[in-house]
Amino acid sequence: MTVHNIRVGESKRGDASDGTLAEAVGGRLSRVDGPAKITGAAKYAVEQQLEGLAYAVLVESTIASGKVRAIDTASAEASPGVLRVLTPDTIISLRTASDWLGTTPPDKPYCPLARDITFSGQHVAAVVAETFEQAVAAAALVNVSYDETPSIVDLSDGKAGDGIAIDAMTKEWGDAPAAFAAAPVRICAAYNTPREYQAPMEPHGLIARWEGDRLTVWEPSQWLDGMARTYAEWFEVPFENVRLVSPYIGGGFGSKALALSHGAVAASAAKMIGRPVKLVMTRPQTFTGYGGRAATRQTVTIGADRDGVIQSIVHRGVNETSIDGMWVEPLGSVTSIMYATPNFSSKQNVVRVNSVVPGAMRAPGENPSAFGIESAIDELAYEVGIDPLEIRLRNYAEQDPHAKKAWSTRQLREAFAAGAERFGWSRRSPKPRSMRDGNQLIGWGVAAGTYPVRRAYGEAVVRILADGSVEVESSSIDMGQGTYTILAQTAAETLGVPADDVVVKLGDSRFARAGVSGGSRLAGVMTGAVHKAATSALDQLVGLAISDPRSPFHALQANTLVVANGRIGSPRGDGPDVSIAELLKSVGRDRIEATGDTMPANSTAEDRYKNYTTIAMALPHTEGDYSRYSWCAHFIEVRVDEDFGTVRVSRVVSALDSGRLYNPKLAESQWKGGIIMGIGQALLEEGIMDRRHGRIVNNNLADYLVPTNADIPDIEVISVGIPDPHSSALGGKGVGELGIVGVAPAIANAVFHATGKRVRDLPITLEKLI
Amino acid sequence: MTKIPVHLDINGRHHELQIEPRVTLLDALRERLGLTGTKKGCDHGQCGACTVHIDGERVLACLTLAAQAEGRAITTIEGLAREGELHPVQAAFLERDAFQCGYCTPGQIMSAVACIREGHAGSDEEIREYMAGNLCRCGAYPHIVAAVRQAAQEFAS
Numbered sequence: 016m017t018v019h020n021i022r023v024g025e026s027k028r029g030d031a032s033d034g035t036l037a038e039a040v041g042g043r044l045s046r047v048d049g050p051a052k053i054t055g056a057a058k059y060a061v062e063q064q065l066e067g068l069a070y071a072v073l074v075e076s077t078i079a080s081g082k083v084r085a086i087d088t089a090s091a092e093a094s095p096g097v098l099r100v101l102t103p104d105t106i107i108s109l110r111t112a113s114d115w116l117g118t119t120p121p122d123k124p125y126c127p128l129a130r131d132i133t134f135s136g137q138h139v140a141a142v143v144a145e146t147f148e149q150a151v152a153a154a155a156l157v158n159v160s161y162d163e164t165p166s167i168v169d170l171s172d173g174k175a176g177d178g179i180a181i182d183a184m185t186k187e188w189g190d191a192p193a194a195f196a197a198a199p200v201r202i203c204a205a206y207n208t209p210r211e212y213q214a215p216m217e218p219h220g221l222i223a224r225w226e227g228d229r230l231t232v233w234e235p236s237q238w239l240d241g242m243a244r245t246y247a248e249w250f251e252v253p254f255e256n257v258r259l260v261s262p263y264i265g266g267g268f269g270s271k272a273l274a275l276s277h278g279a280v281a282a283s284a285a286k287m288i289g290r291p292v293k294l295v296m297t298r299p300q301t302f303t304g305y306g307g308r309a310a311t312r313q314t315v316t317i318g319a320d321r322d323g324v325i326q327s328i329v330h331r332g333v334n335e336t337s338i339d340g341m342w343v344e345p346l347g348s349v350t351s352i353m354y355a356t357p358n359f360s361s362k363q364n365v366v367r368v369n370s371v372v373p374g375a376m377r378a379p380g381e382n383p384s385a386f387g388i389e390s391a392i393d394e395l396a397y398e399v400g401i402d403p404l405e406i407r408l409r410n411y412a413e414q415d416p417h418a419k420k421a422w423s424t425r426q427l428r429e430a431f432a433a434g435a436e437r438f439g440w441s442r443r444s445p446k447p448r449s450m451r452d453g454n455q456l457i458g459w460g461v462a463a464g465t466y467p468v469r470r471a472y473g474e475a476v477v478r479i480l481a482d483g484s485v486e487v488e489s490s491s492i493d494m495g496q497g498t499y500t501i502l503a504q505t506a507a508e509t510l511g512v513p514a515d516d517v518v519v520k521l522g523d524s525r526f527a528r529a530g531v532s533g534g535s536r537l538a539g540v541m542t543g544a545v546h547k548a549a550t551s552a553l554d555q556l557v558g559l560a561i562s563d564p565r566s567p568f569h570a571l572q573a574n575t576l577v578v579a580n581g582r583i584g585s586p587r588g589d590g591p592d593v594s595i596a597e598l599l600k601s602v603g604r605d606r607i608e609a610t611g612d613t614m615p616a617n618s619t620a621e622d623r624y625k626n627y628t629t630i631a632m633a634l635p636h637t638e639g640d641y642s643r644y645s646w647c648a649h650f651i652e653v654r655v656d657e658d659f660g661t662v663r664v665s666r667v668v669s670a671l672d673s674g675r676l677y678n679p680k681l682a683e684s685q686w687k688g689g690i691i692m693g694i695g696q697a698l699l700e701e702g703i704m705d706r707r708h709g710r711i712v713n714n715n716l717a718d719y720l721v722p723t724n725a726d727i728p729d730i731e732v733i734s735v736g737i738p739d740p741h742s743s744a745l746g747g748k749g750v751g752e753l754g755i756v757g758v759a760p761a762i763a764n765a766v767f768h769a770t771g772k773r774v775r776d777l778p779i780t781l782e783k784l785i
Numbered sequence: 786m787t788k789i790p791v792h793l794d795i796n797g798r799h800h801e802l803q804i805e806p807r808v809t810l811l812d813a814l815r816e817r818l819g820l821t822g823t824k825k826g827c828d829h830g831q832c833g834a835c836t837v838h839i840d841g842e843r844v845l846a847c848l849t850l851a852a853q854a855e856g857r858a859i860t861t862i863e864g865l866a867r868e869g870e871l872h873p874v875q876a877a878f879l880e881r882d883a884f885q886c887g888y889c890t891p892g893q894i895m896s897a898v899a900c901i902r903e904g905h906a907g908s909d910e911e912i913r914e915y916m917a918g919n920l921c922r923c924g925a926y927p928h929i930v931a932a933v934r935q936a937a938q939e940f941a942s
Contacts, residue, residue, distance in 0.1 A: 045879050045880065045882065046879070046882065046884075048887070049878075049879040049884075050871075050879065051887075052884060052887030052890050053862075053871070053875040053878050053879055053884070053887075053890060053891075053894060054822070054862065054863065054865070054866050054871070054875065055820075055821070055822015055823070055861065055862035055863045055891050056822070056863075057887055058821060059821070059824075059888065062815070062821035064819050095786065146805070146816075147812055147816060148786075148805055148807050148808055148812070213922075214922055215886070215888070215922055216824070216826045216832065216834055216886065216888040216889045216920065216921070216922050216923075217824070217826070217886070217888040218825070218826070218827075263886070263887060263888075264886060265824070265886050265887070265888025265889075266885075266886040266888060266922050266923055267886075268922070295825070297828065298826070298827040298828060298829065298831070298832075494885075494886050495884075495885030495886035495887065495923050496885070497885075680882050681882065683882075684882045684885055684923075684925065684928060685885065687924055687925075687927060687928075688885060688923045688924030688925065689924070690924070691924030691926060692922070692924055715827065715829060715831060716826070716827045716829075716831040716832050716920060717829070717831040721920060721922060722924070722926070723917040723918075723920060723926075724912075724913045724914075724916045724917045724919070724921075724926045724929060724930065725913045725914050725916075725917035726917075727913070727924075727926040727927060728927075729909075729927055730927050
């Protein structure tokens, strides 16, 4: 990490209002990478300044389906400053790489520039020039002609069909159809979510540089080792020859975990011209250069008794995928666990459309799944005349209804109670359209959310240096979650040194290996690994102090020593009291180093490679005796203009169970960020297709509406979590994805309460209300 | 395209460039001068990540040609902290955790400094409105409002 030469006043270090020292695990330490980010000193991946850098710009298909007939590159090649024009015919040949499961790939070439077009916006050519401006100008001169064939625009296209059944998604117990048919109260409704886009503020891009057969890639990445593996396989060089560097990431939300075709283009170009090449997607290209959240359709039917107790849930889901890729958005993930039901059936299909293959976006699966079930149970509440909060408690799942295992921890009841109390839910008037302020209809809605605790093995290096300072190294990353900060806190607390004396280095694949930073798993994995490595370093330090004849503690014949605030002493306080630096000097050591990994003891090198470069060794959240999830409850107030149908979110209170928080200040920020993205999903975000050309038309930040500051009210978050020893070494569960899950249905439920109109089709735009 | 000489005064330092007239101020900063604190989020004036000050007013560097800024005083995020002391807005952003990934942050801070100077930080409502041109996908908005409010109060007292 960048060394900061900025003085930060003590008051800026974060408060210790709850009695926890700010820099201890669980303390509210301010971001240690904050000074670099607020002064502009933080160098993001593509901001490295390299000698001889050339610039590449992509040319994309303007049809959604067909073949490239010809690419005329003459004008582009003659344009000033152009070094090379890459087409499917001129780009070097690569090999197909394995996927993120590590499945052996087909033994065939891979070309990141397409001849066969399966979606609009597919990369077909690239121009490399001396300057960015020259590359942009020349890219506009590349003339591509096509033989166009009919395309399937999206799920609503008449040609789309019913798709492919994904049997692995089927979850069934009891006899759901029969129980539904027999139930005295029955509801059935369809819920749709559109294409949504991660839209991180930092566009995707990279700098690629070859030195012989060694490749360095500076690229924003949620998974350095996974992406390094892909580059190595594409270019048929050893894994060790590829170095990924990603010190800061300008937002990912799931979209920066995999090496993508533009990366292959840039690295190919660098190899072809023998110079480092920088390629950054334009903002419009970020809407087609990788996949956002797939559009989804769900049907939820609930059979219940007259007291609102659920007897049966039948759920059918569909998500779109691409013509030649496969993305399954698990739509039954929340449906199958949120409520107790004796009878259940969930099935899912995927439908191929002419789109880039969809991808992971904040809580893939859980997010749209919750929109379905959390809207449906609200509909049931009105059907039977029970308060929407009460019906959720009446159907509370005391154990995992699907896995039939005990929850590791489930503070959802506590979340409902804390949120309702703070929000003032008891003052809610139950009838729709019964609360208003002038011409604004007021609605109060509630919904729950959840996300599984994804676990994996981790590795870290902890080094105590001659001056007593500590280094932590890991190729894991910080895209804003606070990894730098919580790992500094973990090392500081474990070793007994001030957090100021800990430097955390992340985002370089030369450091200790790390798996994907996705699925809210990184904090739990990495705090465990750093804790283990730091414990081992501490043992070495104390061992030296006790046993080395040159140590001032040698004569003490103590069994153990205490390290606190960077000084070593005996537990009883008698005898010497020296700094770590003094001890290391006295025993003639310039450092102590420990590598900690949480892999099983008998793991092979192959296991380790597989663990860090694929997701194949991730631990199931229902492994062993427990089912592990984070939980939340959102209470949201909306104000709907009665004449115009405009919806504003005016108040949010959310209570969340992420287990133990390693740093509440940063966790609260992430929760709020998820909630805000959920407000965007509920009211604003939607990829709009040009049906003639199968092309997204709002592929920019002025037309694809994400929330602005003016759209967002004060948001109150309440932590109701307790340490969960079954979920991680230090007791935390997931934070990053949880916040968004349940927000959209809470808003849809509030809109129903305000207006009496049930909107089952996101986003809730004004024309759906008037 | 013929290159032209462009003289830029950035953070009190003079810079001389030979660039094509079509080079934006943003690309001049990031690609020619190594001043990468100013971020490119959209290159179309839609996100605010490239906000800098020209003669004290907030301007989008992606919609400004470098040549247009000649002879005017440009301030970027790198020029905000003086002699190692954080600007009060920077300090408030850190204290209030008004950012996560940090990519929109330089633009937010430059906008916030100008927002306060313009007299548009009188209430939370006003701050939200006058900071609405700077997108933050991490969703730090409530904390940005808190930071701007805090810094504005420090300036007022």
